[in-house]
Amino acid sequence: MNRNTSRNFSANEKEIALLLKENSRWKEKLAFFKEEINFLNLYLSADIFQKNILNLYERLQLFYDELQNFKLGCLDLTTRVHNHRYDIEGILECEDISCEVFYHEEHLKLKESVLNFAREFRKFKLEVYSYTGRLLRRTSKEH
Amino acid sequence: MENKAHNYRYIEWKTPDEMHFSSLQWKSELNFIKDEHRFFEDMLKEYTLPIIESQLFSRVKELIEQLDLSRKDLKLLEKRVADHIKKLRELLENTNEQREGHVYRQEHKEILNDVTHYSRQYKRLKRDIFQTVGRALKQQKQKRLLA
Numbered sequence: 001m002n003r004n005t006s007r008n009f010s011a012n013e014k015e016i017a018l019l020l021k022e023n024s025r026w027k028e029k030l031a032f033f034k035e036e037i038n039f040l041n042l043y044l045s046a047d048i049f050q051k052n053i054l055n056l057y058e059r060l061q062l063f064y065d066e067l068q069n070f071k072l073g074c075l076d077l078t079t080r081v082h083n084h085r086y087d088i089e090g091i092l093e094c095e096d097i098s099c100e101v102f103y104h105e106e107h108l109k110l111k112e113s114v115l116n117f118a119r120e121f122r123k124f125k126l127e128v129y130s131y132t133g134r135l136l137r138r139t140s141k142e143h
Numbered sequence: 144m145e146n147k148a149h150n151y152r153y154i155e156w157k158t159p160d161e162m163h164f165s166s167l168q169w170k171s172e173l174n175f176i177k178d179e180h181r182f183f184e185d186m187l188k189e190y191t192l193p194i195i196e197s198q199l200f201s202r203v204k205e206l207i208e209q210l211d212l213s214r215k216d217l218k219l220l221e222k223r224v225a226d227h228i229k230k231l232r233e234l235l236e237n238t239n240e241q242r243e244g245h246v247y248r249q250e251h252k253e254i255l256n257d258v259t260h261y262s263r264q265y266k267r268l269k270r271d272i273f274q275t276v277g278r279a280l281k282q283q284k285q286k287r288l289l290a
Contacts, residue, residue: 126175138189
């Protein structure tokens with residue numbers, strides 16, 4: 001199919017293309033967070049840590065519980081990001097400025113939520129790494 | 144894999160303050176990766192039992208080598224980002240000079256391109272580590288249940 005790539009896009013269309021691009025980046029980011037969450041789920045519940053560590057299981061349980069919250073948060077954000085795509089496309093149908101402003105503000109709010117999630121999740125991962133990294137059991141005889 | 148250079152035209156409008164801010168974000172991202180490297184390396188090198196049992200040893204060896212290369216690349220990138228930050232800071236502090244920053248825009252573009260490329264490659268490596276260690280953990284769990 002021959003596509004006319006030299007078509008001129010309006011300022012609004014260009015802006016919408018940028019918003020959609022940002023939306024796709026969030027989607028990709030969240031999909032990767034989901035993979036990381038799945039791995040950490042497996043890691044935290046595996047029998048791989050030294051045995052006689054004070055409060056080890058309590059700490060692991062706390063991490064595990066927190067991870068479930070991240071899992072839910074990630075799922076919620078993924079749905080919101082997915083639905084927001086339709087809002088962005090809907091901007092073209094806005095008949096007044098206040099409608100456009102509304103959707104732009106929604107975009108900024110969602111951006112802040114994604115960034116905030118990324119920040120919190122990074123903090124959580126660092127805590128898991130620094131606590132569990134030194135407690136891995138090296139051999140089957142190690143307790 | 145080839146590092147496809149992007150044009151990043153929007154950088155033409157970035158002020159030195161904005162470039163400085165972005166560079167600090169890169170620094171923070173690279174610092175995090177450094178910590179993560181250490182964790183993955185410990186996990187792959189020290190946590191040997193399920194890996195040997197699951198016969199994934201050669202695959203893990205490859206991953207350790209890749210992690211090592213990734214760490215070397217990170218070191219170089221960190222140095223470039225740190226130098227760039229230093230130059231931008233000097234530019235921001237020097238009130239006598241015009242704060243155009245066009246001299247550093249090309250450098251900013253190049254580093255942005257390399258940071259993006261590095262992050263993509265690192266994500267692929269992480270995915271491979273998750274898959275391999277995940278498999279070992281699952282096999283270990285199954286063995287325990289059957290024992």
